[in-house]
Amino acid sequence: MMSSLSKSEFCLIRLYSSRPSWVPSFITKWTRSSSSRSSPKSASPDFLINHKDWLSPNEVVKIFQTLEDPTLAISAFNEISKRKDYRPTEAVYTSVITKLAQAKHFDAIEELMQRIKIERSCRLSDDFFYHVIKIYGHLAGRINRAIETLFDMPNYKCWPTIKTFNFVLNLLVSTKQFDIIHEVYMGASKLGVEIDACCLNILIKGLCGCGDLNGALQLLDEFPKQHCKPNVRTYSTLMHGLFERRRFDEAFGLFERMEKEGIELDTIAYNTLIWGMRKQGGKVEEGVELLRRMRFKGCEPNEATYQEVVYGLLEGKKFVEAKDFMDRMMSTGGRPSYDSFKLLINGLCSQGLVEDVNWAVKKMVCYGYAPKKGMWAPMIRLLMVSRNRSNNELLLEEIIGNG
Template sequence: MISRKTVSYILKTHQSILQSPFLHPSSLIPQSTRSIHSPSPSLSSLSAISLTRKDWLSPNELVKIFQSLKDPNSTLTLLNQASNRKDFKPTEALYTVIITKLALANNFDGIEQLMETIKAQKNCRLSENFFYNVIKIYGNFAGRINRAIETLFDMPKYGCWPTGKTFNFVLNLLVSTKQFDVVHEVYVGGAKLGIEIDACCLNIMIKGLCGCGDLDGAHQVLDEFPKQGCRPNVRTYSTLMHTLCERGQVGEAFGLFEKMEREGIEPDAITFNILISGLRKQGRVEEGIEILHKMRRKGVDPNPGTYQEVLYGLLGAKKFVEAKGFMGRMILEGLSPSFNSYKLIIQGLCDQNLVEDVDSVLRQMVRHGFVPKMGMWRRILQCTFSGTSRCTVFSLVEIVKN
């Protein structure tokens, strides 16, 4: 019977032999064979070994190999190596990981190459979300708008038809990049893809037409809503009203506002902000304040933009004392006026030599964390020393110290 000591000795000897550099597994492979089966130095060694030496790989294991790949530029090389295996079965998850890796490496040519390969082989069923992601990469990261459009219209060739989600994304992409001449072409092409036009799609068209200054065309699209079985929403009208106000056609904007209310569409804070801004640009400050009261009566809570528009209106009309009072209301509502608002109101109060009001606003400004710049201090000092009490000067000195 072999003793425990003898067994221990045998095991240690066996381990030392296996660890010998002369008996490393790679040294047992003939030189010619080694060059074929050894992974490329650019690949992750673990990934390459898994592909070359494992008898069988499940789709999930293959995805994990690509997820662990540290060098994104090696993705296509590793994919080519994997595709030569008999058990290679590509999945949407695998292609999604590969495309994400290529995007991280800014290898957009590689993505195009892969997409052409997928289209030619047709060996994997892909969902709309997959194409949505590819189109998003082309449009938002690669700046390849044409490829985004081509991918949209190529989707049926992959055995997948787009819905309004992907179609509307491409339309909005074109509007955002101001490619207004292409928007209508893509919109008309939606019929070939079996797209059902919805309110979102029509809103994007209105946004695009307003963006290129075609208000007549935008109104025509508004008339298309009932024909397409759609109902316009608050965004539809807000987009049109914004463009009208930008053109100084505030009366027409209010006409649309009334039409919107007749149709039972409730305005939101953005809608009211657009109208207040339009009135402000025409110097109609009191009407803007009335709109602020109206929105409260309708149960719509003003947002910071609402107050800022009214405040700018008062400042633009040189009603600096009223602006100071309105600024106090903003603060009570928990809102902080902008640095520019403080700058304008202090300059205005200085111009009118209202030193005590300047002192009050300056203290308020400092409490909100804003520090006047050199030009503002110079103007404040000029106003302060132009004939005010010594107490005010000392008060200003205390503010500077603090």
């Protein structure tokens, strides 16, 4: 028997075969299965051997960090809390709550939070509550509980930072809880939170999301009242909302206002403007010029930038220019969409450009796209009227091989 066990495992078995009263029962369960587990990540309480009658908070944290079965977290915590040396810390509570979240035991987290409030055995930081609120919002889908936890923080003798406050606001926007956002925002003073530009930007995003563009525009006047300045994210969000509702003059007016205030545009802002120009129609050249200006200013375009320009050129029936832009896009690592290839090929076919169609089909296949039935007819018609037999054969090979 000794030959099949390590020295430490043999010592553990001897130690726990006559388990003293100080050893929690759940640790005995771990020990029974230790001989069948060899992974160094196993939840083994080896470190307890040298502390038979005392566990430090750091050692308690290690127990939960190495606990393989998260469903045992609450029973393990109950056992440890019965010990005379039980001294909870923020790190202990965080490790327990993290394991409960992994097990999706969200009711147990709520019960533990109530227990923490009653015990008041240690001071908790804003980071702790940010972690709990994030679990409620993202993992549990308990949005109301996230809000309640935010406003309950003073009862734990902790006041939220703007980071945690803004997280809750953004959570409400992302989950489209537009009717609650203003109520939470108005509670900032009760929580001692000082509003910043990020907070106002989240509100603008929410108002644009629910279609209240006038309310979003009015929030621009709120910035100086809160001793804040609107930034590029403020204007990008507003311009996008205005473009969506075809309020083009107001959107471009904001662009001019940005320039007067000396706010540098970033890639997202440029993409929004190019998209707006495309949506307005007939401003293809302006979009191309904006791309040139963007690069001149040292702001690198991304895949979305090129894609917007390509769509604008395709919609303006500038198919050869669109092909050149797609080529440039691919050379920078971008991936054109299937729709852009489809529109390009159909457009090139209509102009009888066999070689360009052949190039487009090959590139399309390289990116894992296959021409669908709707694309075959214009290509076959092009083959029938074209006099270049070699190009016809190449294109026909691509169609047959990937159709």
